[in-house]
Amino acid sequence: MIKLKFKNNFKDQLSLESFFGDQKLDIKCPGCEHVFKLSFSDALQEGRFVPCPSCNSDIELIHDDVTKKTIADAEKAIKEFEKALKQFGK
Template sequence: MKDISFDDLFGDQEIDLECPECNGTFQVEFAIISKDNAEVTCPHCNVTIRMEHDDTTKKTLRDSDRALKDFNKSLNDLERSFKKFK
């Protein structure tokens, strides 16, 4: 069984982002902005925006990653248990 990742769950979801330079709004895939120090370019004014995560965001992403690892382990354990019944 393939492990489920954060990007599998949310990577293609788009989030509205407001440009701090021109205040234009545009959508960015969550997989891009979930990476610390990722850069996106505003399609309205071409300014480069760096996604710098604060401590709360970093902790939330770490906690989510840990929860997904635990979930994947549980799924793998369940799969092994089912195979014993064959």
């Protein structure tokens, strides 16, 4: 029988950004309707303004209640997953 030992030495905490930060989302400018890419990390920053690359309008990133709940639920699940990983092999 082979016994495996798991080291619990995470250098970085797990987060939505660590999983999806580099993923790109399509954003549609409400002014000119130009569709452009925005990183998931940038989209998580509620209240941030991003410029439309076409018309140069500032677009404020606002999260509705469903988005806020989805983000909170996902962050909770990631924390529980990280906790389970730390317990693995004990």
